[in-house]
Amino acid sequence: xxxxxxxxxxxxxxxxxKVLTDELDLMYYSYDSSFLTKLEPGKPAAVVLPTSTEExxxxxxxxxxxxxxxxxxxxxxxxxxGCIAFKGGIVLDLSTWDEIVEIDAKNMQVIVRPGVIHxxxxxxxxxxxxxxxxxxxxxxxxxxxxxxxxxxxxxxxVKYGATEQYILGLEVVLPDGNVMxxxxxxxxxxxxxxxxxxxxxxxxxxxxxxxxTQIRLRCWPKPKARxxxxxxxxxxxxxxxxxxxxxxAGILPSGIEILDGSAIMAVNQFxxxxxxxxxxAILLFEVDGNPPGVDYDGKxxxxxxxxxxxxxxxxxxxxxxxxxxxxRSITATAAARVRADGSRIFAGEDxxxxxxxxxxxxxxxRALGDKYGIKVVNYGHIGDGNVHTAPVINPENxxxxxxxxxxxxxxxxxxxxxxxxxxxxxxVGAVRRQYAELEHGLAVEYMRAxxxxxxxxxxxxxxxxx
Amino acid sequence: MEFKELPPVKExxxxxxxxxxxxxxxxxxxxxxxxxxAPRGHVFMVQMLRDGIVEPxxxxxxxxxxxxxxxxxSVNCPSGIxxxxxxAAARSYIYEKNPSLAKELVFDSLWTRPGLLRTSTKFLWxxxxxxxxxxxRAIGLxxxxxxxxxxxxxxxxxxxxxxxxxxxxxxxxxxxxxxxRVGYFLGCATxxxxxxxxxxxxxxxxxxxxEVIVPKDIKCCGQPHIANGKMETAxxxxxxxxxxxxxxxxxxxxxxxxxxxxxxxHKNMEFLLGGLNIEDQAKTFSEKVxxxxxxxxxxxxxxxxxxxxARKVKVTWHDPCHLANAQGVKQAPRELxxxxxxxxxxxxxxxxxxxxxxxxxxxTHHDLSMKILDKKMDRAMETGANKLxxxxxxxxxxxxxxxxxxxxxxxxxxxxxxxxxxxxVLPKKAASQ
Numbered sequence: 001x002x003x004x005x006x007x008x009x010x011x012x013x014x015x016x017x018k019v020l021t022d023e024l025d026l027m028y029y030s031y032d033s034s035f036l037t038k039l040e041p042g043k044p045a046a047v048v049l050p051t052s053t054e055e056x057x058x059x060x061x062x063x064x065x066x067x068x069x070x071x072x073x074x075x076x077x078x079x080x081x082g083c084i085a086f087k088g089g090i091v092l093d094l095s096t097w098d099e100i101v102e103i104d105a106k107n108m109q110v111i112v113r114p115g116v117i118h119x120x121x122x123x124x125x126x127x128x129x130x131x132x133x134x135x136x137x138x139x140x141x142x143x144x145x146x147x148x149x150x151x152x153x154x155x156x157x158v159k160y161g162a163t164e165q166y167i168l169g170l171e172v173v174l175p176d177g178n179v180m181x182x183x184x185x186x187x188x189x190x191x192x193x194x195x196x197x198x199x200x201x202x203x204x205x206x207x208x209x210x211x212x213t214q215i216r217l218r219c220w221p222k223p224k225a226r227x228x229x230x231x232x233x234x235x236x237x238x239x240x241x242x243x244x245x246x247x248x249a250g251i252l253p254s255g256i257e258i259l260d261g262s263a264i265m266a267v268n269q270f271x272x273x274x275x276x277x278x279x280x281a282i283l284l285f286e287v288d289g290n291p292p293g294v295d296y297d298g299k300x301x302x303x304x305x306x307x308x309x310x311x312x313x314x315x316x317x318x319x320x321x322x323x324x325x326x327x328r329s330i331t332a333t334a335a336a337r338v339r340a341d342g343s344r345i346f347a348g349e350d351x352x353x354x355x356x357x358x359x360x361x362x363x364x365x366r367a368l369g370d371k372y373g374i375k376v377v378n379y380g381h382i383g384d385g386n387v388h389t390a391p392v393i394n395p396e397n398x399x400x401x402x403x404x405x406x407x408x409x410x411x412x413x414x415x416x417x418x419x420x421x422x423x424x425x426x427x428v429g430a431v432r433r434q435y436a437e438l439e440h441g442l443a444v445e446y447m448r449a450x451x452x453x454x455x456x457x458x459x460x461x462x463x464x465x466x
Numbered sequence: 467m468e469f470k471e472l473p474p475v476k477e478x479x480x481x482x483x484x485x486x487x488x489x490x491x492x493x494x495x496x497x498x499x500x501x502x503x504a505p506r507g508h509v510f511m512v513q514m515l516r517d518g519i520v521e522p523x524x525x526x527x528x529x530x531x532x533x534x535x536x537x538x539x540s541v542n543c544p545s546g547i548x549x550x551x552x553x554a555a556a557r558s559y560i561y562e563k564n565p566s567l568a569k570e571l572v573f574d575s576l577w578t579r580p581g582l583l584r585t586s587t588k589f590l591w592x593x594x595x596x597x598x599x600x601x602x603r604a605i606g607l608x609x610x611x612x613x614x615x616x617x618x619x620x621x622x623x624x625x626x627x628x629x630x631x632x633x634x635x636x637x638x639x640x641x642x643x644x645x646x647r648v649g650y651f652l653g654c655a656t657x658x659x660x661x662x663x664x665x666x667x668x669x670x671x672x673x674x675x676x677e678v679i680v681p682k683d684i685k686c687c688g689q690p691h692i693a694n695g696k697m698e699t700a701x702x703x704x705x706x707x708x709x710x711x712x713x714x715x716x717x718x719x720x721x722x723x724x725x726x727x728x729x730x731x732h733k734n735m736e737f738l739l740g741g742l743n744i745e746d747q748a749k750t751f752s753e754k755v756x757x758x759x760x761x762x763x764x765x766x767x768x769x770x771x772x773x774x775x776a777r778k779v780k781v782t783w784h785d786p787c788h789l790a791n792a793q794g795v796k797q798a799p800r801e802l803x804x805x806x807x808x809x810x811x812x813x814x815x816x817x818x819x820x821x822x823x824x825x826x827x828x829x830t831h832h833d834l835s836m837k838i839l840d841k842k843m844d845r846a847m848e849t850g851a852n853k854l855x856x857x858x859x860x861x862x863x864x865x866x867x868x869x870x871x872x873x874x875x876x877x878x879x880x881x882x883x884x885x886x887x888x889x890x891v892l893p894k895k896a897a898s899q
């Protein structure tokens with residue numbers, strides 16, 4: 001079918017207000033946050049903005065019947081090109097479908113449509129003293145649908161885990177247009193082991209199996225108290241040691257974050273009022289729970305950190321805590337501030353490594369940066385081994401681009417070699433699928449078989465994940 | 467300077483990592499809700515323009531001009547990109563390739579000539595007083611105006627007969643001992659639509675020991691020209707104003723219009739005049755520029771006189787984008803409100819969200835502007851205030867229209883209007899001289 005006819009049919013189905021067909025408008029959907037789409041943007045044939053399951057079904061059925069690729073998209077904040085239609089096709093922009101369908105406070109659950117912004121959801125839940133614990137740094141802009149599709153986690157995964165632990169059930173539009181309901185989507189229970197766990201299969205499937213149109217989430221009671229300990233290190237190697245010792249002392253913080261010297265500089269340049277100390281690294285331990293427990297944890301962490309750190313700051317003042325946490329949250333994009341003519345790139349940015357090897361990996365990444373002559377800012381969720389590396393380059397300098405692509409390839413290989421993974425929470429998308437066989441071996445064949453069972457025509461977000 | 471060589475275009479585009487933070491703070495994106503309205507999308511489109519992938523035509527201009535230039539994205543951008551400057555530079559580039567006679571008439575022939583502007587205002591006043599405006603509406607003449615103007619013309623109400631300029635002298639002596647010699651930048655909108663604000667500003671400044679100089683030939687600050695792609699005209703206006711103010715030996719240059727103080731600020735002067743011969747003079751000029759609220763609280767540190775004139779009033783404050791975002795001035799107006807006897811200040815939610823006015827935006831994108839305004843009014847009305855206070859004439863016009871649109875009987879006033887009654891009593895200082 002010709003593109004102009006695809007556009008015409010889509011407008012007929014959804015109306016012109018929910019379909020973008022102008023070539024100029026379509027260009028805006030050729031990127032996400034990945035470095036890949038800076039180098040190779042992928043323009044779709046059309047963009048639709050559905051706001052009902054029926055509308056999604058109509059579009060998917062049409063695509064199925066005409067062998068047209070379908071690519072779901074949330075806020076486009078991903079770093080893997082996962083929401084990009086590299087070879088044309090229809091992009092489903094689900095970000096405008098942002099209804100919180102029901103907050104079932106008594107059963108500690110909430111039902112949402114995929115476009116709900118993470119921060120808005122937690123604002124709504126706070127009125128019931130509930131919260132949805134996974135806390136991606138992009139909370140203000142990312143959608144819950146995108147979090148589910150990528151199994152996102154973020155800053156509090158140490159204690160609260162990833163998105164998958166909170167998904168009770170899903171409504172999914174399958175590639176043939178039929179609607180499948182998984183797990184407890186239509187129940188109101190917390191425990192449910194009935195049947196094959198298709199919910200878990202869908203979470204993190206990055207749109208290659210179907211379109212997630214409704215999500216039943218489990219919520220947790222909002223902790224009464226919170227505190228943040230900041231430990232300041234003159235020697236980066238001392239930081240991972242502290243983390244291990246805190247765990248050994250029986251303390252489980254909600255989050256443990258690390259910023260290296262460059263990351264500290266970037267944060268201070270963006271928001272001077274945060275005023276992080278100049279150091280080789282800082283660790284941020286967030287603890288939450290009931291007030292006496294938080295105080296106790298804070299004291300123990302301060303004692304342990306004090307053995308190696310130059311100084312330890314214990315903050316319970318909401319303003320200071322917000323500053324420190326914001327400082328960490330914004331590091332991802334503020335990293336570019338370390339170089340006047342540079343930009344941080346999202347590539348090789350999400351490796352996951354064993355806790356016992358963190359110091360080795362951080363040293364190895366530093367050496368790789370030196371090898372290629374590229375400044376690399378390191379930060380991340382040290383508490384669960386998820387290190388974010390931010391190479392800062394001039395992306396318009398072809399030599400630097402070539403070098404950085406080598407660098408990130410080496411970082412990915414390093415992660416696998418160290419018994420880690422190429423991605424801890426950002427997903428695979430288009431940028432890491434080349435490592436699928438290296439990471440998963442034979443399992444990739446079974447992944448392909450699952451994909452085939454759901455999507456025999458291969459129209460769902462093609463050429464992603466594996 | 468060539469478009470590609472402009473500092474924001476040359477140095478900042480590549481910094482955008484498309485993180486999407488700007489999506490969460492953009493008032494226009496909140497309404498349009500697809501990527502074409504995202505500030506990062508504008509950065510992307512400017513890049514496409516720079517790289518010659520898209521043509522500098524009306525279609526691209528249409529996308530870029532959906533932006534209010536409120537600068538909320540720029541101040542929240544973790545990568546430190548001046549997204550509004552990129553957008554403004556692109557508008558100018560597109561305009562140069564697609565000049566329009568109508569814009570030449572409005573922005574070059576009319577808006578660069580203060581005398582002609584005042585005459586036009588008198589015509590508007592006449593049209594209102596004689597009922598011509600109402601007649602034109604009644605017989606449907608206004609409907610033939612282009613674009614959104616048929617709906618937007620309703621915002622033009624209460625045009626005063628006298629201009630601010632006609633009510634103040636070039637040199638206004640300080641009461642008592644002179645502390646500072648201050649240049650007053652009388653903006654077009656204050657001059658034409660809120661002359662009493664101009665008069666009161668001069669009275670307050672002179673009361674507190676300032677000799678106030680209002681140069682005769684002040685021209686527009688250039689803000690409307692920047693928004694409408696007339697960058698070259700904005701440059702020549704800026705250069706003109708720099709020269710005429712620098713001709714006086716001034717300690718400070720003060721304005722009661724947030725948009726003007728933003729336009730005259732060092733940041734904007736650098737954007738407009740950086741790299742040109744006049745750069746150093748512009749620096750000397752802009753280093754003296756302060757918004758009135760900042761000048762009154764931080765330099766003069768005023769105590770409002772005649773507190774017996776106090777009347778109890780509940781007020782809430784709207785942060786003009788050009789003050790809070792462009793200049794980072796948020797505390798000064800709140801501090802000033804606290805110093806006014808009788809004022810009970812109630813902070814509204816998201817006080818620094820744009821009102822949707824943005825100079826000519828409410829005319830060119832009326833429907834969108836109204837949606838943004840409605841949100842603002844909801845938050846303002848929630849406070850239960852009986853006065854909505856701000857310090858930008860463009861915001862005032864928009865908010866006044868919003869109050870009428872929502873049948874809210876609170877008064878929309880300039881902060882100077884709240885101060886003014888305290889300075890109308892026979893001044894003790896002057897009386898004792």
